[in-house]
Amino acid sequence: MPKFNPMKHIEKYIEENKDRFVEELFGLLRIPSVSSLAVNKPDMYRAAEYWKQLLLNAGADKAEIFETEGNPVTYGEKIIDPAKPTILIYGHMDVMPVDPLNLWTSPPFEPEIRDGKIWARGAEDNKGQSMMHAKAFELMVSTNTLPCNVKFMIEGEEEVGSQNLGKWCEQNKEMLKADIILVSDTSMIAPDMPSITTGLRGLAYWQVEVTGPNKDLHSGLFGGAVANPINVLTKLIAQMTDEQGRITIPGFYDDVVEISAEERALLAQAPFDLEKYKQSLDIAEVSGEVGYTTTERTGIRPSFDVCGIWGGYTGEGAKTVMPSKAFAKISTRLVPNQDHQKIEILFKEHFESIAPKSVKVEVTYLHGGYGYGCPIDLPAYQAAEKAYVDVYGKRPVPVRSGGSIPIISTFEQVLGIKTILMGFGLESDAIHSPNENFALEQFFNGIRTIPLFYKYFAEMV
Amino acid sequence: MPKFNPMKHIEKYIEENKDRFVEELFGLLRIPSVSSLAVNKPDMYRAAEYWKQLLLNAGADKAEIFETEGNPVTYGEKIIDPAKPTILIYGHMDVMPVDPLNLWTSPPFEPEIRDGKIWARGAEDNKGQSMMHAKAFELMVSTNTLPCNVKFMIEGEEEVGSQNLGKWCEQNKEMLKADIILVSDTSMIAPDMPSITTGLRGLAYWQVEVTGPNKDLHSGLFGGAVANPINVLTKLIAQMTDEQGRITIPGFYDDVVEISAEERALLAQAPFDLEKYKQSLDIAEVSGEVGYTTTERTGIRPSFDVCGIWGGYTGEGAKTVMPSKAFAKISTRLVPNQDHQKIEILFKEHFESIAPKSVKVEVTYLHGGYGYGCPIDLPAYQAAEKAYVDVYGKRPVPVRSGGSIPIISTFEQVLGIKTILMGFGLESDAIHSPNENFALEQFFNGIRTIPLFYKYFAEMV
Numbered sequence: 027m028p029k030f031n032p033m034k035h036i037e038k039y040i041e042e043n044k045d046r047f048v049e050e051l052f053g054l055l056r057i058p059s060v061s062s063l064a065v066n067k068p069d070m071y072r073a074a075e076y077w078k079q080l081l082l083n084a085g086a087d088k089a090e091i092f093e094t095e096g097n098p099v100t101y102g103e104k105i106i107d108p109a110k111p112t113i114l115i116y117g118h119m120d121v122m123p124v125d126p127l128n129l130w131t132s133p134p135f136e137p138e139i140r141d142g143k144i145w146a147r148g149a150e151d152n153k154g155q156s157m158m159h160a161k162a163f164e165l166m167v168s169t170n171t172l173p174c175n176v177k178f179m180i181e182g183e184e185e186v187g188s189q190n191l192g193k194w195c196e197q198n199k200e201m202l203k204a205d206i207i208l209v210s211d212t213s214m215i216a217p218d219m220p221s222i223t224t225g226l227r228g229l230a231y232w233q234v235e236v237t238g239p240n241k242d243l244h245s246g247l248f249g250g251a252v253a254n255p256i257n258v259l260t261k262l263i264a265q266m267t268d269e270q271g272r273i274t275i276p277g278f279y280d281d282v283v284e285i286s287a288e289e290r291a292l293l294a295q296a297p298f299d300l301e302k303y304k305q306s307l308d309i310a311e312v313s314g315e316v317g318y319t320t321t322e323r324t325g326i327r328p329s330f331d332v333c334g335i336w337g338g339y340t341g342e343g344a345k346t347v348m349p350s351k352a353f354a355k356i357s358t359r360l361v362p363n364q365d366h367q368k369i370e371i372l373f374k375e376h377f378e379s380i381a382p383k384s385v386k387v388e389v390t391y392l393h394g395g396y397g398y399g400c401p402i403d404l405p406a407y408q409a410a411e412k413a414y415v416d417v418y419g420k421r422p423v424p425v426r427s428g429g430s431i432p433i434i435s436t437f438e439q440v441l442g443i444k445t446i447l448m449g450f451g452l453e454s455d456a457i458h459s460p461n462e463n464f465a466l467e468q469f470f471n472g473i474r475t476i477p478l479f480y481k482y483f484a485e486m487v
Numbered sequence: 488m489p490k491f492n493p494m495k496h497i498e499k500y501i502e503e504n505k506d507r508f509v510e511e512l513f514g515l516l517r518i519p520s521v522s523s524l525a526v527n528k529p530d531m532y533r534a535a536e537y538w539k540q541l542l543l544n545a546g547a548d549k550a551e552i553f554e555t556e557g558n559p560v561t562y563g564e565k566i567i568d569p570a571k572p573t574i575l576i577y578g579h580m581d582v583m584p585v586d587p588l589n590l591w592t593s594p595p596f597e598p599e600i601r602d603g604k605i606w607a608r609g610a611e612d613n614k615g616q617s618m619m620h621a622k623a624f625e626l627m628v629s630t631n632t633l634p635c636n637v638k639f640m641i642e643g644e645e646e647v648g649s650q651n652l653g654k655w656c657e658q659n660k661e662m663l664k665a666d667i668i669l670v671s672d673t674s675m676i677a678p679d680m681p682s683i684t685t686g687l688r689g690l691a692y693w694q695v696e697v698t699g700p701n702k703d704l705h706s707g708l709f710g711g712a713v714a715n716p717i718n719v720l721t722k723l724i725a726q727m728t729d730e731q732g733r734i735t736i737p738g739f740y741d742d743v744v745e746i747s748a749e750e751r752a753l754l755a756q757a758p759f760d761l762e763k764y765k766q767s768l769d770i771a772e773v774s775g776e777v778g779y780t781t782t783e784r785t786g787i788r789p790s791f792d793v794c795g796i797w798g799g800y801t802g803e804g805a806k807t808v809m810p811s812k813a814f815a816k817i818s819t820r821l822v823p824n825q826d827h828q829k830i831e832i833l834f835k836e837h838f839e840s841i842a843p844k845s846v847k848v849e850v851t852y853l854h855g856g857y858g859y860g861c862p863i864d865l866p867a868y869q870a871a872e873k874a875y876v877d878v879y880g881k882r883p884v885p886v887r888s889g890g891s892i893p894i895i896s897t898f899e900q901v902l903g904i905k906t907i908l909m910g911f912g913l914e915s916d917a918i919h920s921p922n923e924n925f926a927l928e929q930f931f932n933g934i935r936t937i938p939l940f941y942k943y944f945a946e947m948v
Contacts (some may be wrong), residue, residue, distance in 0.1 A: 058889055080623065094516055152592075227707055229707070229807070231805045231807070233805075238770065239768040239769065239770055240768055240769035240770075241768075243768075244889075244890060245690055245790075245792045245794055245818055245820070246690070246785075246888070246889045246890035246891050247785060247888070247889045247890050248785065248889065249785065249790035249791075249792045249818070249820050249889060250732075250775050250776065250784040250785055250788055250789070250790025250791075250792075250820065250889070251773055251774070251775045251781045251782075251784040251785045251790075251889075252768060252770065252773060253770070253772075253773075253774035254792045254793060256792075256793035256794075256795070256796050256815075257722075257724070257728065257791070257793050259721070259796075260720070260721040260722075260724040260725045260793065260796070261721075261725040263717075263718070263721040263725075264721045264722040264724075264725035264726075265725075267718065271711075300659065307701055307702075307704075307713060307716070308701035309699065309700055309701075309713065309845060309846075310698065310844045310845065310847075311714075311843070311844045311845040312713060312714075312845065312846035313712070313713060313714035313843065314711050314712045314713075315711065320712045321712075323711040323712040324523060324707075324708060324709065324710065324711050324712045327711055328711070329706075329710035329711025329712075330710075330711075330713075330718070331706045331710045331715045331717075331718065331809055332658075332715060332717035332718050332721065332798075332799065333717075333796065333799050333800050333805070333806060333807060333808050333809070333810070334717070334798065334799035334800040334801045334806070334810070335717050335720075335721070335796055335798050335799060335801075335813065336796065336797045336798075336801040336807075337793075337795065337796050337797075338794050338795035338796060338816070339795035339816060340793050340795045340796075340797040340814070340816075343853060344692045344794070344816065344853040344854055345692075345792050345794060345816075345892075346690070346692070346794060346817070346818055347793070347795075348792055348794070349794070349795070352653040353801070355799065355800060355801075355805065355806075357706055357710070357805070357807055359706070359707055359710050359711065381828065382772070382774065383771050383772045384770060384771065384772040384774035385770075386771075391804055392804060392805040427707070427708070428707045428708045428710060428711070428712075429705060429707035429708050429709050430807075441695075442896055466824065469814065
């Protein structure tokens with residue numbers, strides 16, 4: 027491979043092709059591939075076909091549409107030398123619904139550019155961000171600078187929980203072999219503050235049902251003598267966390283890995299304005315586990331949240347009833363080393379064990395997922411770091427997100443491959459909301475950064 | 488007044504008039520005087536008129552329909568001698584709705600007799616029980632055995648909270664002057680086990696609203712760092728009662744009068760089968776304040792019940808949300824000496840004071856009422872006791888009900904008159920439910936017992 031100025035050929039190619047890049051993204055954005063709506067099922071196939079052509083046009087050796095029990099997956103690859111490292115790109119072609127439609131300034135499936143941004147459903151999540159990879163791949167092939175093998179896996183069910191992708195990966199393990207999975211489906215702190223998401227939390231989610239008497243009772247005639255299931259439920263939930271903001275389920279923290287002081291210091295570089303945070307939520311004080319900052323509380327520590335609760339009379343005015351049943355939906359967010367299947371049992375056993383005999387308790391597991399952690403000494407992390415420095419002129423900050431993308435940990439479990447999350451989105455992109463948008467500058471910076479990641483990664487591995 | 492065998496003239500009069508008594512009750516039962524339904528407003532006036540004629544026919548000096556801001560009140564009186572004691576009868580002409588109609592064996596407003604019982608809405612509550620008083624009054628007038636003055640106050644809003652009766656009493660204090668108020672709107676333990684209700688609990692009822700962040704948040708991105716209003720609400724509620732089943736609100740028990748060992752022993756005579764009680768509710772264990780029996784827990788002790796709770800996602804499956812708000816409807820039942828207006832403030836202040844600064848808390852008082860206690864050494868109690876012994880051959884058991892009839896304590900507050908609760912209903916009467924009924928035997932036993940009460944009461948006072 028010839029020596030080259032890392033930026034020069036990239037700038038030239040982008041300059042010559044930028045309008046076409048945007049037009050190709052617009053073509054994809056015009057397909058209303060809403061995965062949660064049955065009416066858009068044909069659009070999923072149109073999007074899969076669009077991606078197949080994109081990859082072939084960009085220089086893939088082959089591209090193919092795979093059926094699953096749900097929506098199709100488009101797979102494509104270019105193998106320049108089996109001895110060289112392989113990067114597997116993951117993205118998704120499906121988008122969220124557009125309601126409420128009346129809040130959109132321009133129609134969600136008629137993309138347009140205003141104020142230096144592309145406006146459309148999927149402009150960022152994930153059509154815009156995955157298009158950066160198609161175009162970066164094309165750029166490297168066209169400029170003869172592709173330093174390694176590349177594979178693309180673009181699915182159609184990310185917004186509905188990637189129900190079929192795990193199984194599809196299982197069935198296509200051999201084909202998907204790679205050294206790293208590269209995903210752009212996260213955001214960075216600010217246009218002048220690049221960041222890399224190094225952690226995602228796992229999840230365990232239950233529904234609990236507490237049954238007291240076999241029918242609703244008069245709260246006067248029975249109040250004080252029969253266990254009220256709402257009273258009991260509040261006591262059970264209240265006992266799940268302590269005064270220190272820690273979860274009291276025995277064994278819950280057993281697999282929680284304490285983050286090193288060094289990484290905590292790095293994480294602390296991410297700018298965070300506590301006053302602005304409180305103002306934006308209209309709260310007087312934040313709250314959480316003693317000994318950790320707000321960023322750490324969501325990034326590196328587990329959490330316990332009741333997502334819903336109900337029971338008894340909830341209408342206007344007063345009704346003096348002691349209900350027969352009370353319910354809650356309870357979720358814990360887990361840190362990477364915690365096993366949601368183990369937590370599932372620990373919670374259930376503990377909840378049942380502390381319930382008084384005066385009620386019956388039923389705990390149902392609704393779903394769960396593993397967290398994901400990307401060590402900052404991983405070669406892919408260091409390659410990404412160098413690529414961002416070249417384009418943004420700044421070392422990116424490692425960030426741990428409090429959210430969950432369970433498919434990322436599924437990749438690690440099923441394929442045994444780590445993922446590097448190089449997100450170019452911004453908080454202002456309004457993903458999942460009306461007026462979703464993606465800054466053109468971020469779109470092109472993504473196309474600038476990705477080939478540099480390939481280069482540094484190929485050199486390192 | 489001539490000497491007479493306490494029972495003989497009573498038996499004779501009942502025997503000669505019993506069919507007419509039942510037919511007159513049927514006439515009242517055929518009026519669908521459902522106070523909660525606007526469509527039945529004219530029926531309230533028909534019922535008031537029916538009562539006016541009943542009283543005049545029975546021998547009242549005068550009877551009159553009084554307007555209130557709501558439904559009318561029928562008032563009637565017979566003053567035989569201003570120097571003699573006066574008994575004020577309270578009853579209500581309105582009834583509860585009849586839904587679900589399809590569960591009735593015979594139409595609710597077409598009374599009929601089956602199995603020795605009258606079946607109709609209001610058969611017991613309260614048309615049947617108040618008709619006993621009209622007929623007992625007629626009996627005494629007709630047999631020239633009325634030993635004192637008598638006043639009737641029959642209202643039309645008991646089933647919707649007696650909203651206007653307190654004010655009406657206030658406006659007619661002079662007219663309503665009496666030595667005792669006599670009410671048959673409760674039940675007795677069993678046909679062979681007479682009882683007198685000596686206590687009713689008071690009530691204080693609030694709605695609480697806990698607000699965390701100003702909008703629903705993603706439970707992953709914010710969970711662990713922002714106070715979740717449901718988590719907080721469960722902790723606040725859980726803290727309201729302790730391990731001993733006692734209410735922890737400071738000052739809550741200040742005005743609770745400990746019942747004497749003697750009265751507790753009397754109360755314990757009421758038959759109570761704990762195993763049957765648990766079986767009928769399908770609970771493994773009862774629950775409540777340590778140191779008190781089940782009967783005492785509802786009868787002589789206050790209680791704390793959440794009547795409703797809601798917040799967050801309550802639909803199918805899982806939604807990972809941290810809601811902005813959580814709500815609960817909270818009720819305490821109070822014992823006679825407790826002041827619900829004082830408790831209102833104590834709860835509000837305590838609830839607000841223990842809430843963390845990370846949330847906002849709003850406490851709204853929905854309603855309240857005083858409890859009522861009838862001392863067993865009250866002359867009216869002793870007169871009632873003797874009357875029951877004459878008719879049932881057994882000393883009645885004093886019973887404290889866990890329920891509330893706030894108007895009874897209003898009478899005490901506004902008119903300064905105690906009430907004696909001589910109920911002839913049975914648990915099986917299905918009041919407020921489909922197939923309401925009243926045993927003919929109880930109806931006639933009421934008419935037998937009431938004149939004896941008059942006799943003994945007039946002799947004592």
